[in-house]
Amino acid sequence: MKILIIEDDLSLINGLSFAIKKHGYELDIARTSSEADVVLSEGKYDLVLLDVSLPDGSGFDICKKIRLTSKVPIIFLTAADEETDIIMGLDIGGDDYITKPFKLAVLMARINAILRRSSNFSETDAELSSNGITVQRLKGRVYKNGRQIDLTASEYKLLCMFMENPDIVLSAEQILSRLWDCNENYVDNNTLTVYIRRLRAKIEDNPSRPERIMTIRGMGYKWRV
Numbered sequence: 001m002k003i004l005i006i007e008d009d010l011s012l013i014n015g016l017s018f019a020i021k022k023h024g025y026e027l028d029i030a031r032t033s034s035e036a037d038v039v040l041s042e043g044k045y046d047l048v049l050l051d052v053s054l055p056d057g058s059g060f061d062i063c064k065k066i067r068l069t070s071k072v073p074i075i076f077l078t079a080a081d082e083e084t085d086i087i088m089g090l091d092i093g094g095d096d097y098i099t100k101p102f103k104l105a106v107l108m109a110r111i112n113a114i115l116r117r118s119s120n121f122s123e124t125d126a127e128l129s130s131n132g133i134t135v136q137r138l139k140g141r142v143y144k145n146g147r148q149i150d151l152t153a154s155e156y157k158l159l160c161m162f163m164e165n166p167d168i169v170l171s172a173e174q175i176l177s178r179l180w181d182c183n184e185n186y187v188d189n190n191t192l193t194v195y196i197r198r199l200r201a202k203i204e205d206n207p208s209r210p211e212r213i214m215t216i217r218g219m220g221y222k223w224r225v
Helices: 010-022 033-042 059-067 083-091 104-122 153-164 172-179 189-203
Strands: 002-006 026-030 047-051 074-078 096-099 127-130 133-136 141-144 147-149 213-216 220-223
Touching: 002 010, 002 033, 010 026, 010 104, 026 033, 033 059, 047 059, 047 104, 059 074, 059 083, 074 083, 074 104, 083 096, 083 189, 096 104, 127 153, 133 153, 153 172, 153 189, 153 220, 172 189, 172 220, 189 213
Parallel strands: 002 026, 002 047, 047 074, 074 096
Antiparallel strands: 127 133, 133 141, 141 147, 213 220
């Protein structure tokens, strides 16, 4: 598997490179937004580590560009622990975030978990279908009433989880433990709420009055068939 680091801090790059290569992953590096544009156009990656603040632009803008053509998992590296920045990063298509300074072992646990989930989802049943939504897992495509829709990696995994458990109430804890199986403490209910809202916006006919992903007050969420 191949990882792309988009980060300008050379000392951090050196530490990340050592840890990532030690775990057996291939690695490419871009230190600016301009370099990232070139590298992304030339290569295919299994995961992107993306710094929010770059010398010539914002990691948020890069994330938006990536999401136009790819659902590759994206982990934001951010020096800010501001809730608005975190929610924005997740809302535009990020899959996870980690605040600097961080321990390399913690970051590698998150990387391994996300890549493991991506692999597991590609090995399960080839197709899911209900409520006018069809997921073609081998191709990684999702259709609503026959029309293809674009989902991020996290949205895709969340949708598959719901469709695998029709008419079953899933608590927030159950969902988070499945999506972030290395440690549920890495995310919280606010993060899940962002993902649910973002997914509803794409698959519901009226996101403000959902008919597929139902909120069961005090219990969790349910994929209603």
